[in-house]
Amino acid sequence: MMEAVIIGVGLHPFGRFPGKSAMDMGAEAVRLTLADAGVTWPQIQGGFIGSLEVANPDAIVGRLGPTGLPLRGVFNGCATAGIAVSMAAKAIETGEHDLTIAIGMDKHPRGAFAAHPSVAGLPDWYGQTGMFLTTHFFGMKINRYMHDHGITERTLARVAAKNFRNASGNEKAWRRTPLSEEEILASPVLNHPLRQYMYCGPDEGAAAVVLCRADQAHKYTSTPVRVRASVMRSRRLGAFEVQSPSMPAGEPAPSPSVDASRAAYEAAGIGPEDVQIAQLQDTDAGSEIIHMAETGLCKDGEQERLIAEGATEPGGRLPVNTDGGLIGNGEPIGASGLRQIHEIVHQLRGTAGARQVPGAPRVGYTHLYGAPGVSAVTILST
Template sequence: MNNDVAIIGIGLHPFGRTDGLSGQQQGAHAVREALKDAGVAWSQVGVAYGGSQDAGNADALGNLLGLTGVPFVNVANGCATGGSALASVIAAIQSGMAEIGVAVGFDKHPRGAFNPRPRDWGLEDWYGETGMMLTTQFFALKTRRYMFEHGITDDALVRVAQRAFRNGALTPHAWRRRELGYAEIAESMPVNLPLRKYMFCNPAEGGAALVLCSARHARKYTDRPIIVKAAVMRTRHHGSFEVFSPGLAAEQAPAPTVTASRAAFELAGVGPRDIGVIQLQDTDSGSELIHIAENGFCEHGEQAHLLRSGATEIGGRLPINTDGGCLANGEPVGASGLRQVIEVCAQLRGQAGQRQVPGRPRLGYTHVYGAPGVSAVCILQAG
């Protein structure tokens, strides 16, 4: 175990809409649940990292959890906020800064699409005037191009969403818990073609938290630690086409997901075929399609066959987004990446209920991706 870090507690506030509770209150709930799961007190936590896009500073959770003087760092990395907070806590524990750390994310987004401003992302107003600041438009354009290049049809987009809602129906804490039929998805309202209404996730509310410690000490707190074998975050290179890219380079560079994934597999000393349960960023059906290949789980163009064969189902050889992913849970930006980790921990512990992957997987994988080209990958192992 050397310098490994273990997850000893997981906590979640259900995603969706929770009137009467602020995003910070939902984050504090998640931390309390994670502390209870780990059997430790907030006063024992030596370092914390957390983030939120629209619900205030994470370090203000101290007002709700207790003012203990803990070093609490705010993290802001778009959809990769949770993964970045996790990687930061791990580095702090590995450095000897603290024995116990907390990673937390939460959010409470207003209804409707995200409405970022071009200048906040280093862009001029023309980019917004073309409609490209609306991420549904960007992801549709990127998906259409990808499908054309690799011979993928709309059928694959429908199957991604159908599986997401089927799995969400088995997940008590998911927001969307109604299974949708193929035709209902395929004939739903066009948003930005080829992507339709039920192929997109929704901004949402919720909180997620993890308690971690050095793997050497994990058995003091739990008899079912989850070892973090890799937690890697990477940003884009020149030439990769990402959210808020103002143009296409003549020669395309690998996406940050590709570089993060390769680094994580190398650090963990495993490969894609070793992974037993997978969480991939699925802000929309097209993004999941792209991410299956970018994370090394298939070749580009093979996704349609995987989906039709059932390989990505809970009982398949590549179970993906077993809790329904962002499509069924919604995406409170600060919490979404940690929700992925919590689902994999539940699977590795054998506690996933109706959505449990058969055979008690030993290794799990999580991946988040966000603007303006940030990706975080985590590989977890049952202790």
């Protein structure tokens, strides 16, 4: 089986862009990606494109050139971009294409995602008044986890402060103003124990990735990044997920993040101890803490000490969300996971600029989690 490698990445800034459509942002991200890869749009043989708000994202060919390529729409909630990359890689691995592209774009209104029928079918006022079920779910989930594993509210604040601090050095991030732990702890409680500045927010942006056959990468770049694994898993019966009606008797099933991570490590032929830099779904500060353990990067309860010691800071032994994560960048659903890959690729290349972590990382990990229970993991290496 042929190995797929990433030869180009591109990212439209995340934030708010009045008067600019998601399609225009997507086309801009693609052009940046093609330039980074050193290829032209007519050379792309197939692709996968994801969006929540754009019903026909394949229409982006009208802005890039109607070359007749198969451009398939994908959607798996917050895991959408992970699936787009996985399918683009699979198309190369199976010999269907030599050059593929994964694209993500979205333009979300202010407020929770409740108003979108594709998410929950709830009325506008439900999300606009802060009553959307996912915010409650994440609050309940981390509250239980803190009780079970000795995590404090100070640790929640440390995670959020780290991600705001990391975003301040990222020219394409949305929230670039650092906030102290004290400012975060003083912000209003939205869903106990999570406060206003511990959540990410829906916003706008786009990103893309070009992949090719490993044996042809030398024609385009001297720094290809290997796709060692790209895996998605949905929830099993009994998992503690946002739409679970009740918890079963006995031990619940693990999160899909656990299943996807285990499958990815096996496919890549490595273990979590080999990961040197990670991008984890931080829909809220508590999610980053929980996902550290669910992805195997630490044991339950170790986060309290690791975060206090600075292990997840850019200079720590396992930097997490070095570009600010979702807390610093917001989440345009279709593009969010491609932003993660954009960051890891630059870190592995050594081209992350002021955000570059020391020690020349060689193995990077990206993780996505979406309601009501789906997870995507991609492992990259030099």
